[in-house]
Amino acid sequence: MQVNSTHYLFLSLLLFSIGIMGALMRRNAIIIFMCIELMLNAVNLLLVAFSKIYGDSDAQLFVFFIMVVAAAEVAVGLAIIVMMYRKVHSVDINILNRLKH
Amino acid sequence: MGNFSQLVYLVPLFPLIGFLINGIFWKRMPKNLGGIIGCVAILASFCVSLGIFFEVKNATAPIPPVVLFDFIQSGKLNIPFAFQVDALSSLFLLIITGVGFLIHVYSTSYMHHDEGMVKYFAYLNLFVFSMLLLVLGANYLIMFIGWEGVGLCSYLLIGFWFKNRDYTNAAKKAFVMNRIGDLGFLVGMLLILLNFGTLSFNEFFTQLHGGQAIVSNSTYNWIALCLFIGATGKSAQIPLYTWLPDAMAGPTPVSALIHAATMVTAGIYMIARSGALYSLAPVILHVVAVIGLATAIIAATIAIKQYDIKKVLAYSTVSQLGFMFLALGVGSYTTAVFHVMTHAFFKALLFLGSGSVIHAMGGEQDIRKMGGLGKHMRITQATFLIGCLAISGIPGFAGFFSKDAILADTFAHSPILYYLGIGAAMMTAFYMFRLYFLTFRGSFRGTEEQHHHLHESPAAMTIPLVILAILSVIGGYVGLPEVMSEHNAIASFLSPAVTNFGDHHLAPNTEWTLMAISSASAVIMIFVAYSINRKPNFVPNTGLAKVLENKWYVDEIYDAIVVRPIEALSNLLDKYAERRGIDGLVNGVGKTVRWGGDRLRLLQSGQVGFYIFIMVMGIVVLFGLSFFWIK
Numbered sequence: 147m148q149v150n151s152t153h154y155l156f157l158s159l160l161l162f163s164i165g166i167m168g169a170l171m172r173r174n175a176i177i178i179f180m181c182i183e184l185m186l187n188a189v190n191l192l193l194v195a196f197s198k199i200y201g202d203s204d205a206q207l208f209v210f211f212i213m214v215v216a217a218a219e220v221a222v223g224l225a226i227i228v229m230m231y232r233k234v235h236s237v238d239i240n241i242l243n244r245l246k247h
Numbered sequence: 248m249g250n251f252s253q254l255v256y257l258v259p260l261f262p263l264i265g266f267l268i269n270g271i272f273w274k275r276m277p278k279n280l281g282g283i284i285g286c287v288a289i290l291a292s293f294c295v296s297l298g299i300f301f302e303v304k305n306a307t308a309p310i311p312p313v314v315l316f317d318f319i320q321s322g323k324l325n326i327p328f329a330f331q332v333d334a335l336s337s338l339f340l341l342i343i344t345g346v347g348f349l350i351h352v353y354s355t356s357y358m359h360h361d362e363g364m365v366k367y368f369a370y371l372n373l374f375v376f377s378m379l380l381l382v383l384g385a386n387y388l389i390m391f392i393g394w395e396g397v398g399l400c401s402y403l404l405i406g407f408w409f410k411n412r413d414y415t416n417a418a419k420k421a422f423v424m425n426r427i428g429d430l431g432f433l434v435g436m437l438l439i440l441l442n443f444g445t446l447s448f449n450e451f452f453t454q455l456h457g458g459q460a461i462v463s464n465s466t467y468n469w470i471a472l473c474l475f476i477g478a479t480g481k482s483a484q485i486p487l488y489t490w491l492p493d494a495m496a497g498p499t500p501v502s503a504l505i506h507a508a509t510m511v512t513a514g515i516y517m518i519a520r521s522g523a524l525y526s527l528a529p530v531i532l533h534v535v536a537v538i539g540l541a542t543a544i545i546a547a548t549i550a551i552k553q554y555d556i557k558k559v560l561a562y563s564t565v566s567q568l569g570f571m572f573l574a575l576g577v578g579s580y581t582t583a584v585f586h587v588m589t590h591a592f593f594k595a596l597l598f599l600g601s602g603s604v605i606h607a608m609g610g611e612q613d614i615r616k617m618g619g620l621g622k623h624m625r626i627t628q629a630t631f632l633i634g635c636l637a638i639s640g641i642p643g644f645a646g647f648f649s650k651d652a653i654l655a656d657t658f659a660h661s662p663i664l665y666y667l668g669i670g671a672a673m674m675t676a677f678y679m680f681r682l683y684f685l686t687f688r689g690s691f692r693g694t695e696e697q698h699h700h701l702h703e704s705p706a707a708m709t710i711p712l713v714i715l716a717i718l719s720v721i722g723g724y725v726g727l728p729e730v731m732s733e734h735n736a737i738a739s740f741l742s743p744a745v746t747n748f749g750d751h752h753l754a755p756n757t758e759w760t761l762m763a764i765s766s767a768s769a770v771i772m773i774f775v776a777y778s779i780n781r782k783p784n785f786v787p788n789t790g791l792a793k794v795l796e797n798k799w800y801v802d803e804i805y806d807a808i809v810v811r812p813i814e815a816l817s818n819l820l821d822k823y824a825e826r827r828g829i830d831g832l833v834n835g836v837g838k839t840v841r842w843g844g845d846r847l848r849l850l851q852s853g854q855v856g857f858y859i860f861i862m863v864m865g866i867v868v869l870f871g872l873s874f875f876w877i878k
Contacts, residue, residue, distance in 0.1 A: 166863055169856075169859060170856055170859060170860050170863070239855070239856070
């Protein structure tokens with residue numbers, strides 16, 4: 147089967163949806179975090195795919211930016227999760243559900 | 248003569264300064280000092296007024312209005328703050344400051360025990376200031392400022408003893424009744440402005456004399472009627488007279504000031520001032536005459552059956568004001584002003600005399616509990632008697648000349664009005680001497696304690712009484728009738744400022760006869776009063792007498808016709824329009840927002856997952872929308 151650009155689009159859509167569903171449904175902070183990464187990478191894939199389709203390399207530049215930002219985010223996010231674990235001995239986000247009045 | 252007319256601004260300035268000093272420092276000012284400041288302020292304006300009076304008297308040409316500054320300037324409209332110096336205003340200045348000064352002197356003694364004495368003098372000065380502004384204004388607007396100021400001060404002074412609910416109610420009544428009239432004045436003023444483009448007396452009257460074709464007759468009638476409505480409020484004529492008897496709630500010198508020298512004469516002054524206008528509206532003049540006569544008669548009938556010494560005097564004021572309006576109505580404005588002057592003398596005298604009586608009786612005002620006071624207070628009795636003789640129209644006293652002049656002019660105008668007027672004059676003689684006999688003659692009917700307390704008042708009270716008594720005797724000789732003297736001083740003095748409407752000339756024989764009739768009827772009524780009240784017994788009144796004692800139930804009728812329906816309407820509006828309508832709307836908005844907030848608050852659950860879900864759903868919806876919309 148010939149792999150063409152449409153497949154890339156569907157793949158990134160699939161990855162993004164998995165990311166959203168994971169972020170919405172899971173309670174484990176680390177998994178949510180991973181799902182967010184998944185969404186970012188889905189977008190990266192989409193950008194690269196469009197770059198290929200339109201023959202324009204500008205989008206690939208954005209991908210590098212996103213990867214840099216994602217790396218920084220991971221550093222901060224993981225630090226938060228570690229701190230959270232130290233405080234409440236759990237990575238279940240429902241325990242932190244204290245934003246209510 | 249110096250140029251006193253240019254100093255005219257000093258006349259109202261002195262009382263204003265007195266008011267400011269006493270008004271600002273009334274809490275810390277010693278009583279005597281406050282009284283002295285009040286009196287000196289009025290005395291100073293009296294002196295300036297005298298200078299102005301003589302300058303006006305000797306002036307050959309009319310003195311132009313004294314412009315102080317521009318008051319309102321807008322487009323073509325220009326209303327300066329100007330004072331009119333002419334015969335009419337200078338005469339009123341003398342009456343107001345002269346009689347006002349005597350009343351001030353009297354008050355220093357009468358109010359000496361009152362803790363608010365300095366405040367009282369502040370109000371009194373403000374009152375005189377407003378009245379001076381009223382008569383000095385060279386246009387209707389300045390007059391209106393004084394007009395409103397007088398209304399305000401009457402409210403303050405009638406309700407001076409504000410701890411008594413009845414007194415404050417009387418003050419409110421006076422204020423509201425006056426406001427009704429003021430509205431008429433205001434409308435009249437605006438009509439003048441609309442049709443003539445000016446409020447200045449000189450310009451307005453020049454236009455009236457010049458081009459009669461500018462506006463239609465009905466416009467003149469409307470303006471004259473509106474101004475007259477204003478006058479009925481201030482000068483206590485039917486239908487707005489009921490505030491004046493209630494105004495007795497104030498301290499007695501205030502009654503003297505309101506009823507004799509100042510406030511109530513404002514309406515007469517205004518119509519006399521606008522004589523040129525009224526001469527063009529004969530229909531309204533007729534209305535003025537009829538209203539005046541009706542007021543004179545009705546008030547006189549009520550006075551016959553009153554037992555409160557001040558109430559009798561109050562109704563006699565209303566009645567005398569009715570006579571003045573009768574004079575205005577038959578077109579002899581100078582006679583009305585003449586009667587204002589003599590009335591100022593003898594009515595101030597009577598009120599101050601009654602104050603002296605009340606002072607001696609320790610606050611008692613019911614004449615049923617008096618009697619035989621003459622033995623204890625000779626000066627008060629003698630001066631009061633002179634006042635009664637003057638108001639009854641006994642020949643030789645001031646009231647005779649002015650009242651006779653009014654009646655003679657009325658006879659020349661219409662004999663029917665004359666006969667009714669004679670009736671009112673007879674009642675005047677009757678009730679005044681009823682009052683005199685019940686108060687000063689016979690035996691004392693009060694308590695033992697009051698009997699011991701009886702004493703003549705101090706000199707500060709009796710000296711003004713004596714001066715006013717002298718004025719009540721000689722005051723009439725400035726206006727001798729034609730048959731007695733070639734020269735009627737007051738009429739010729741006023742003639743540059745006031746032009747009478749129609750010419751009233753009676754044959755000398757007729758005039759003598761009229762004089763004889765009115766004097767004889769007054770003397771007869773005095774004897775009737777004497778014989779009835781020699782041995783007074785006070786049985787409860789029945790029939791007509793009861794109706795009279797209750798003032799024809801006018802207050803009750805007004806209450807039923809006007810006050811209650813308005814109250815009912817207000818209650819209705821309060822209940823439905825206010826509480827349900829407006830409150831419902833305002834509260835409804837609040838409630839809706841609150842309810843909405845309550846519902847929307849539920850969205851803020853604090854669960855981040857839920858937020859993300861909403862966000863995603865939002866994106867999906869937007870995406871879907873754009874997907875279908877754009878295509």
